[in-house]
Amino acid sequence: MGHRPKILVVFKHSRLSTFIKCLSNYADVVVKELSNEELISELKGGYDVLVTDISVPVDKGVIEAGLPELRVIGTFSLGVDHIDVGYALRRGIKVVHAATHTVGASTYAVAEHAFALLLTLLRKTHLYKDLVRSGKQSWLYLSTSLGSPFVGKELFRKTLGVLGVGRIGSHTGRIGRGFGMRVVGYDPYSDPERCWEDGIELIKDLSEFLKLPEYLIITAPLAEETRGMITASEIELMRDGVYVVNVSRAALIDEEAMIKALREGKVSGYGTDVFLNEPPTPENSPVFREFLKGELNIVVTPHTAWLTEEAPERYARILARRIIEALMGKTLCESEFMSSPDTEVGKCPPDVVVSKGG
Numbered sequence: 589m590g591h592r593p594k595i596l597v598v599f600k601h602s603r604l605s606t607f608i609k610c611l612s613n614y615a616d617v618v619v620k621e622l623s624n625e626e627l628i629s630e631l632k633g634g635y636d637v638l639v640t641d642i643s644v645p646v647d648k649g650v651i652e653a654g655l656p657e658l659r660v661i662g663t664f665s666l667g668v669d670h671i672d673v674g675y676a677l678r679r680g681i682k683v684v685h686a687a688t689h690t691v692g693a694s695t696y697a698v699a700e701h702a703f704a705l706l707l708t709l710l711r712k713t714h715l716y717k718d719l720v721r722s723g724k725q726s727w728l729y730l731s732t733s734l735g736s737p738f739v740g741k742e743l744f745r746k747t748l749g750v751l752g753v754g755r756i757g758s759h760t761g762r763i764g765r766g767f768g769m770r771v772v773g774y775d776p777y778s779d780p781e782r783c784w785e786d787g788i789e790l791i792k793d794l795s796e797f798l799k800l801p802e803y804l805i806i807t808a809p810l811a812e813e814t815r816g817m818i819t820a821s822e823i824e825l826m827r828d829g830v831y832v833v834n835v836s837r838a839a840l841i842d843e844e845a846m847i848k849a850l851r852e853g854k855v856s857g858y859g860t861d862v863f864l865n866e867p868p869t870p871e872n873s874p875v876f877r878e879f880l881k882g883e884l885n886i887v888v889t890p891h892t893a894w895l896t897e898e899a900p901e902r903y904a905r906i907l908a909r910r911i912i913e914a915l916m917g918k919t920l921c922e923s924e925f926m927s928s929p930d931t932e933v934g935k936c937p938p939d940v941v942v943s944k945g946g
Contacts, residue, residue: 593636593659593915598622598644601664603904609929610908614915628653637662637911646671651679660684660914664903666692666756666894669810669837684910686903688925692755693902694894699759701893702805702835703767705859708887709831710803711740743767749801752808752836753778753788760805761788772800775808798825803833810837820845823854833859835893843874850884857885861893902926909933 593615600621601607608617615637622630624645631638631654638654640646641664651658651672661676662684673683686693708714715738719725730738748764750757753775761771765787773788774797783790791797794817798804804826808814818841826832832855834841843864849855860875867890868876879886909925916934924933 592616594618594634595637595639595911596620596630596635597639598627599639599641599664601641601900601904603900606901606929607904607908610905611911612930613932614912624650631658636660636915639664639907639911640670641665642667642670644670646676648672648675651676651681654681655679660911662907662911662914664907666694666698667809667837682914684907684914686907686910687755688906688910688922689919690755690922691759693906694896694899695755695759697896697899698756698807698835698893699763701861701889702760702807702833703763705833705835705861705887705889706803706805706831707743709833709857709859709885710743712738712885714887743769743803745769746802747772747800749773749797749804750788751775751797751804751806752814753783753790754807754809756835757805757807758783758786758788760807761786769803772797774798794822795825798822799827801830802827803831806832806834806836806840808836808840810839815839816842818842818846820848823849826854828854829856831855831857831859835861838862838864838873838875847874847878847884850878850886857887859887861889861891863888863891866891905929 595611595615595617597617597619598621600619604619611617620630628650634657635654636657637660638658639662646661658681660682661671663671664686666685666687668683668685671683676683719730730736744767746769748769748771750761750771750773753761753773757773757775761773764771771788773783773790774794778790780790820842823845846855846858850858863873863876865872870877870880875886876888878884879888906925909920912933913920918934920933927933
């Protein structure tokens, strides 16, 4: 690698000590909390790597401030929509995130959370706590009445649609298969053979795909081609009474169209972990406004789909190893990404095939 690289970290991750330990044999790590103006000034000091997360935008101005030394931008996230990736790549800078070649740091957490939202919509478990505690409805009524508004729906033998069959979408599909569901997916970039191995039936046409699911989970990344991809027209193509869960980015969906569909009964429930503006307010988010009213079947969580005890350690180890890959110009073995922080990596045997799926 020549000289010893310098890494500037501008986000204090909960497993920062692990991250630094993974890199200790390869680079010097500097950690600072900086404003945008301070970040631009600091980068002029000559850093090879900038590490951020979704709360710290990396635009053209930030990237230019790091040139010519800046070679890698890393982020403690799976999404990279807070980084001007196109401009970075044009300037010869690699952009890496917390994902190996087959799995993301929060793949399991986000996929599981999607089902937590879906099951909450279907079984209304979030409402029982207060009802049982208050005694406003009799235990007998809640537990036996088929006329109760709390009668749920099952997943077994229903059709699950996965919009975006990457790392998270693939695992979402595998979970759905575990529930005994038929799983269909839409992703123009996914390998049909890999999807078939995961038990996911890949549908090539978006319009045809949207007609199939009784339950739709959105896991597609935010890009120019996916921004605003679910509008009133797309919702109209869906089955009547469909349930929709979004654990990707809010910008994929027209929120006003979703609220209209919920009011009209076209959509039976909407669960989301993401908003256009975070934290949301009744003024900047139609979904959050209607959620606060409590009249529609809406469940929200505060962008915590990734948040488990296990995920932060994966974020730290995987991102550190992706940075090492970028600096060394090597491809690591899949097993090296989660190896002990003090393990020397980059010694992948030449006959080891590294999967690029997902």
